[in-house]
Amino acid sequence: MEQVNLDIQHAIRKYFPAITEKALQEEIASVGKVLSFKAGERIMDFGAYVKMVPLLINGSIKVVREDDEQDQELFLYFLQAGETCTMSFSCCMMNKQSDIRTTAEDDTTLIGIPIKYIDEWMMKYPSWKNFVMRSYDQRMQELVKTIDNIAFYKLDDRLLHYLQEKAKASSSSTINATHQEIAQDMNASREAISRLLKKLEKTNHIKLGRNKIELVQ
Amino acid sequence: MEQVNLDIQHAIRKYFPAITEKALQEEIASVGKVLSFKAGERIMDFGAYVKMVPLLINGSIKVVREDDEQDQELFLYFLQAGETCTMSFSCCMMNKQSDIRTTAEDDTTLIGIPIKYIDEWMMKYPSWKNFVMRSYDQRMQELVKTIDNIAFYKLDDRLLHYLQEKAKASSSSTINATHQEIAQDMNASREAISRLLKKLEKTNHIKLGRNKIELVQ
DNA sequence: GCCTTAATGTGATCTTTATCACAAGTAATA
DNA sequence: TATTACTTGTGATAAAGATCACATTAAGGC
Numbered sequence: 259m260e261q262v263n264l265d266i267q268h269a270i271r272k273y274f275p276a277i278t279e280k281a282l283q284e285e286i287a288s289v290g291k292v293l294s295f296k297a298g299e300r301i302m303d304f305g306a307y308v309k310m311v312p313l314l315i316n317g318s319i320k321v322v323r324e325d326d327e328q329d330q331e332l333f334l335y336f337l338q339a340g341e342t343c344t345m346s347f348s349c350c351m352m353n354k355q356s357d358i359r360t361t362a363e364d365d366t367t368l369i370g371i372p373i374k375y376i377d378e379w380m381m382k383y384p385s386w387k388n389f390v391m392r393s394y395d396q397r398m399q400e401l402v403k404t405i406d407n408i409a410f411y412k413l414d415d416r417l418l419h420y421l422q423e424k425a426k427a428s429s430s431s432t433i434n435a436t437h438q439e440i441a442q443d444m445n446a447s448r449e450a451i452s453r454l455l456k457k458l459e460k461t462n463h464i465k466l467g468r469n470k471i472e473l474v475q
Numbered sequence: 476m477e478q479v480n481l482d483i484q485h486a487i488r489k490y491f492p493a494i495t496e497k498a499l500q501e502e503i504a505s506v507g508k509v510l511s512f513k514a515g516e517r518i519m520d521f522g523a524y525v526k527m528v529p530l531l532i533n534g535s536i537k538v539v540r541e542d543d544e545q546d547q548e549l550f551l552y553f554l555q556a557g558e559t560c561t562m563s564f565s566c567c568m569m570n571k572q573s574d575i576r577t578t579a580e581d582d583t584t585l586i587g588i589p590i591k592y593i594d595e596w597m598m599k600y601p602s603w604k605n606f607v608m609r610s611y612d613q614r615m616q617e618l619v620k621t622i623d624n625i626a627f628y629k630l631d632d633r634l635l636h637y638l639q640e641k642a643k644a645s646s647s648s649t650i651n652a653t654h655q656e657i658a659q660d661m662n663a664s665r666e667a668i669s670r671l672l673k674k675l676e677k678t679n680h681i682k683l684g685r686n687k688i689e690l691v692q
Numbered sequence: 693g694c695c696t697t698a699a700t701g702t703g704a705t706c707t708t709t710a711t712c713a714c715a716a717g718t719a720a721t722a
Numbered sequence: 723t724a725t726t727a728c729t730t731g732t733g734a735t736a737a738a739g740a741t742c743a744c745a746t747t748a749a750g751g752c
Contacts, residue, residue, distance in 0.1 A: 323619060325627040332626045344615070347608070357619065377608075381598050391564070391594075394611045398561070401618040402540060402574065408625050409549045409662055410542040413739070436699060445626055447740050452700060468699065468748060630709070653729065664710050669730060685718065685729065694752085701746070710737075717730070722723100 259299065262292045266369055269315045273340045274389070282383040286313075290369040295362035302346070302360045310370035311346045314339050317366025318427040321345065322359045322443070332408075333420065333443035335400040336363060336427035344397040347376060347390070364428050413446055414454050418463060420444060421473060431473040476516065479509045483586060486532045490557045491606070499600040503530075507586040512579035519563070519577045527587035528563045531556050534583025535644040538562065539576045539660070549625075550637065550660035552617040553580060553644035561614040564593060564607070581645050630663055631671050635680060637661060638690060648690040 266287040270277055277283065290313070295301055301312075301319060312319070319337040324330070337343055337360075345358050379386040407416050420443065424433050437455060441448040455471070458464045465472040483504040487494055494500065507530070512518055518529075518536060529536070536554040541547070554560055554577075562575050596603040624633050637660065641650050654672060658665040672688070675681045682689040 323622060323626075325623060328627060330627055332622065334622070344611075347612070380604055380608075381601065384598065387597055387604075391597075394561075394615075395564070398611075398615065398618065401615065401622065405540060405549065405551070405618065405622055405625070406542060408622070409540075410545060410547055438699075448700090449702085449741080450739055453702085453739095456701080466700090629707095655729080665730090666711080666732085667709055670732085673731080683730090696751085697749090699746100699748075702744090703742105705740100705742080707740075708738090710735100712735080713733090715731080715733100717728100719728080720726085722725075 259301075260294050262294045262367060264292045264367070266290050266292065269369065270313075273315045274313060276385060276389050276392070277383075278385045279383045282379065282386055285375070285379070286369065286371065289375060290371050292367065293370055294365070294367045297362055297364045297366075299362045300359070301362060301366075302343075302358075310372055311342060311376055312337075312368040312370055313342050314366065314368045316368075317362060317364040319343070319360050319366060319368075320363045320427075320443075322361070323357070324359055330445050331359075331442060332404075332445045334358065334404055335397075336423060338427065341396070342389075342393050344390075344393050346373075347394070363424075413444070413450060414457065416444060417451065417454050418458060421458075421464065421471060425473050433471040433473070434469055435471065436469055476518075477511050479511045479584060481509045481584070483507050483509065486586065487530075490532045491530065493602060493606050493609070494600075495602045496600045499596065499603055502592070502596070503586065503588065506592060507588050509584065510587055511582070511584045514579055514581045514583075516579045517576070518579060518583075519560075519575075527589055528559060528593055529554075529585040529587055530559050531583065531585045533585075534579060534581040536560070536577050536583060536585075537580045537644075537660075539578070540574070541576055547662050548576075548659060549621075549662045551575065551621055552614075553640060555644060558613070559606075559610050561607075561610050563590075564611070580641075630661070630667060631674065633661060634668065634671050635675060638675075638681065638688060642690050650688040650690070651686055652688065653686055 267283050269292075270283050270286055277286070291310075292315075293312075295317070297317075314337055316339055318339075321334045321337060321343070323332050323334055325332075343360065376390070380390060381387070407419060411419070417440070420440065421433060424435070425431055437452045438448045441451040444451070455464065455466060459466050462474055464474055484500050486509075487500050487503055494503070508527075509532075510529075512534070514534075531554055533556055535556075538551045538554060538560070540549050540551055542549075560577065593607070597607060598604070624636060628636070634657070637657065638650060641652070642648055654669045655665045658668040661668070672681065672683060676683050679691055681691055
């Protein structure tokens with residue numbers, strides 16, 4: 259993690275057009291800290307007390323749920339520029355420990371807002387309130403989509419879907435990951451993933467390389 | 476569904492102690508409609524456009540996700556007195572179709588608030604804003620718990636958990652349901668549920684009857 | 693170029709759950 | 723009471739994935 263110098267107001271106007279009030283943009287600029295993370299860097303760990311809410315302006319963040327008892331985890335969704343982590347809201351407001359883990363999927367830059375403003379601004383700036391509400395809605399949608407996925411679909415469909423999400427997150431049709439990493443995200447066995455990837459290659463959905471998967475078309 | 480006469484302000488004070496402003500209580504009383512539903516009655520269907528947000532004052536509501544394409548569904552959680560349906564918020568605000576289904580689990584009474592006030596009151600009444608935020612957080616938590624369940628646990632654990640939730644929702648240790656209904660909620664086969672119930676009976680967790688399951692202690 | 697290490701491929705076997713096919717029990721009612 | 727419609731029980735079989743046990747392949751460091 260590294261603190262960066264950057265014109266916050268400009269970034270907000272560009273990536274968060276829904277945040278319209280000038281005064282709010284100024285407040286964000288004055289209290290926000292611009293942080294950047296290298297791809298793969300841990301942003302928020304399980305059990306960490308969250309003190310900031312991130313406004314993403316670049317890159318993408320992977321959000322993962324972990325099962326404490328057993329040693330398992332499950333990918334939930336990616337956050338991208340223009341989005342924020344509502345899980346952080348919850349954690350902040352309730353001042354409770356985080357039960358998810360976030361890592362930078364690509365090199366990522368974000369504006370961190372100290373938690374106390376989240377709430378304060380809700381009553382002061384309508385566009386902030388709308389932004390927060392819309393973010394919550396989006397995340398609920400994502401969670402429901404995740405539920406659909408694991409409840410209603412089999413591993414092959416889930417795998418393809420995961421690959422597509424991952425490609426979209428990095429805006430590239432090439433995915434850099436090992437089968438092992440994918441298996442972990444999907445809470446599946448590496449062998450099953452390897453076999454299904456082969457199948458996807460045969461059906462011409464992907465091209466396989468070492469540490470690399472290319473989405474076809 | 477039936478409209479009922481009832482002292483709304485009194486009910487709010489009793490079941491929603493977090494809603495503190497007198498003026499807000501009065502507004503709720505003047506715009507809210509008290510509705511009651513019989514156990515089993517459909518409250519909100521998939522695809523229905525939601526026009527009200529429910530504040531539960533009695534009974535409980537089952538929230539279920541349905542897979543449109545295939546004919547499958549999955550139980551998400553129960554809502555109880557003092558709670559509200561944040562999924563409705565999303566639907567209302569975005570004015571989009573509901574993708575979940577809610578049915579009265581028991582005889583249920585609720586105060587329906589026309590959607591336009593949800594947003595309006597957020598900036599006017601701090602306690603309302605807090606209530607809405609807290610509701611969102613609660614529901615996210617529930618969704619994550621649901622994900623944990625289907626991702627990390629096997630059918631027997633999930634079944635016991637489901638039975639416990641269902642008993643809690645009705646504040647009774649006796650559950651009235653057929654194996655078929657349970658299987659449907661859990662998106663599992665009836666035979667598997669029947670066999671696992673037998674196993675739970677043998678291990679002394681439950682007592683089985685026809686259309687009836689008794690949780691032991 | 694050789695060696696080490698990490699990544700991938702692959703067969704065999706085991707578990708969990710779904711599916712199919714009925715049998716048997718119980719409630720409701722003609 | 724006989725009949726019909728649910729509900730539950732149960733075996734046999736199948737499918738999806740997990741797990742185990744290695745073989746093979748590729749990349750990077752020396």
